[in-house]
């Protein structure tokens with residue numbers, strides 16, 4: 001496999017292209033590993049500057065001929081709660097807005113109900129090209145792989161659509177990863193790079209998290225504090241020294257109120273209310289991100305923030 005580096009200046013044919021792709025698939029399908037392999041570096045959650053996209057950027061593939069922005073969606077799941085339904089709506093919106101969807105299916109596991117559930121949803125997104133990516137090919141022999149490729153092709157046919165491509169890859173073995181990028185790029189619209197070299201952001205995720213906290217903080221006190229609460233996520237960092245199978249994400253957020261007198265309402269007797277707000281929003285954030293979270297909430301007074309343009313900008317309005 002030829003190795004392309006960020007600085008390699010290869011002459012390119014056709015227009016420069018730039019666009020968005022997302023990888024979907026059930027848990028453990030190999031989405032993160034593939035993203036890391038494509039981007040060529042370990043992608044960590046970073047607190048960064050606001051960006052124009054509403055989606056969570058997982059990684060950016062910079063090439064001389066194209067910029068491929070890999071965005072993330074919360075996992076699609078059988079909705080049991082209103083939040084679950086809302087999250088599924090977020091997923092569908094993302095699917096309809098990206099330029100390419102990559103559906104990851106592990107080569108070493110037979111197609112199951114989880115895959116079918118996602119594929120059915122994919123079938124309803126007519127316009128976006130869908131690439132089937134059969135992952136972890138290093139774990140199976142040729143016969144098993146061939147059977148899986150046929151099964152995947154069949155799955156599309158059953159649901160009434162054709163895959164734009166069916167690509168077997170091994171992210172761990174570094175097989176066909178670059179080919180995958182080569183196949184995605186022509187499906188992106190022509191245009192200049194959308195992000196500076198090396199840029200990563202998780203801002204949209206932070207906005208969603210802030211919104212979940214604000215909703216929980218407003219519950220029951222809307223009459224007393226109708227528009228006085230703003231929430232800012234200051235930092236999101238994976239806790240260091242955690243075993244790989246027990247990650248923990250530290251989230252530090254500020255709940256801003258306008259006047260010191262409102263502090264008591266938010267915090268409640270002996271801090272109980274704020275604690276409940278933390279527990280409630282943490283559960284929702286964990287559902288959103290699919291990872292355990294330690295949520296640290298602080299209440300701060302930003303005097304008359306609604307009338308102060310500087311404060312408003314800081315608070316994301």
Ligand SMILES: Nc1nc2c(ncn2[C@@H]2O[C@H](COP(=O)(O)OP(=O)(O)OP(=O)(O)O)[C@@H](O)[C@H]2O)c(=O)[nH]1
Nearest residue numbers: 026027028029030031032033034136170171172173
């Ligand atoms: N052998 C092999 N293992 C792989 C490959 N890609 C991923 N894996 C392994 O499969 C497991 C799941 O991979 P992830 O990339 O975390 O899968 P994911 O789809 O992002 O999982 P979720 O975050 O749960 O949705 C990990 O243990 C990976 O090391 C591959 O190409 N070959």
